[in-house]
Amino acid sequence: MESKHTHVPPNDLTRFGTPSAFRLQVESGKETQMFRSTNELNGYHVLATDGECGTVKDFLFDDESNIVRYLIVDTGNWLPGRKVLVSPVAIDQPNLDTRELPTVLSRENIETSPSLEDSLPVSRQKEVALSSHFNWPMYWGHSDSSLDHHSSQTQVVELDGNPHLRSVKEVIGYHIQCMEGTLGHIDDLIVDTESWSMRYLVIDTQNWLPGKKVIIAFDWITHFTWEDKKAHVDLTEEQVRDAPVYDPRLPVNRAYEVQLYDFYGRPTYW
Template sequence: MANVKLHRLRQLQRFTLCAADGEIGKVEEVYFDDSNWSVRYLVVNTGGWLMGRRVLISPVAVGELDEQAHTLYIELSQEQIENSPPLGADQPVSRQYEQEYLRYYGWPPYWQSDPFSAAQPSFDPHRPLPPFYDTWREGKRDNHLRSSDQVSGYRLDAEDGEFGHVADFVIDDQYWKVRYLEIDTRNWWPGKHVLLNPAWIERVHWLEKSVTVDLCKEDILTAPAYDPKAVISRDYEIKLLEHYARRKYWE
């Protein structure tokens, strides 16, 4: 994982996406799998090209990410994207739609054969759900997709009280996994932002729009400071994980 780089979602939203034969738009948000925090789709606003139509792009199709040119290259043609199954306006992405979408591109379902399984195991529908997966009040869902827009702003609770809200998502550009949630603590400690790994989450309360982590406020208060404008280096990650006495995800 030596070549993996971490990017804030807000940074990726400033990139232009280019197909093999031209620009296709910009990222609006991402859909991630709430069972393991893997990014399953980029939601792209096509702007003037397709009259603002929103399309899904799987990370499977992502090629080079050029930080200097602020460009994300997609290994598909404009025609392929234009003819892809239309995404319903303001409608959740259903498993039925996913099957149609993946069949169109000829990609295997990620819930059966995860394209990034070298980094983490694929979702197994027969495996017990993680403790933070809160479905009992919501009724049955046919997939595990959540929108980054939906989760942005969720309240964060430590073991001893509230300490901030979700401000952004930090995503790696090789395995397309949410490695950290960026937390804004301005309502508790003005000016400080912190990073928390989703593995430290005890529970997500989807209806209450809150996240509970297995940390106390003092742990967070004394953690290495995070500057959203700075590049997240491996040295910084090591200091962060050692502070919380957590294992390194790349080992």
């Protein structure tokens, strides 16, 4: 089964100025836009308003809009054996020094929330129950790609499964299929933590170009073939071979993005 992708415009991003994250300086010099590695965010301690409530284990993103819809949180020793879904609308600013992710939820909110079954996809009925329990806005049926942190709007929905929610851990390791063949695998995904849009893929080409990693925009994926564990892109081997090298120790700033988009000849999102 194939999944098509559409371009998702970003919001005005202004948070999290710290050198240890993927950083993009806005041209005014007064605001900082942050990108996060999902590999980095895994394992962050999730904080309720009245204490720790678990750790981040995974992310579920919508493969039609490229938006993270839920974080999977393992409640650990506090509630052994349970995993819960937390919407990004409930998440506050991450603390990179302490690896903590504050939320606006209480421990009671989380303890009494519907638990996550081990199997995917997450049913629409489960999502309706979560929205009702936490008073989260229902995202389905909206054309606006941004997250609404204030709306309490509810809608009539069909209570069927949602096959478009995909696990980030699932796609790590997927092969990248370019025009001529396979050119590497997905090593990491970089997410925009204000809009929670998937922004970039980190591609490890070690089996083809030893020691080289590159990034491409998530929007450049034409489709996934889930049964083959592949992400398809309309790029050539030559483009990837000559692409700017990705170094995770350096910030992804506007100059880097301009270089990247100019090299590939793609329209920018900003």
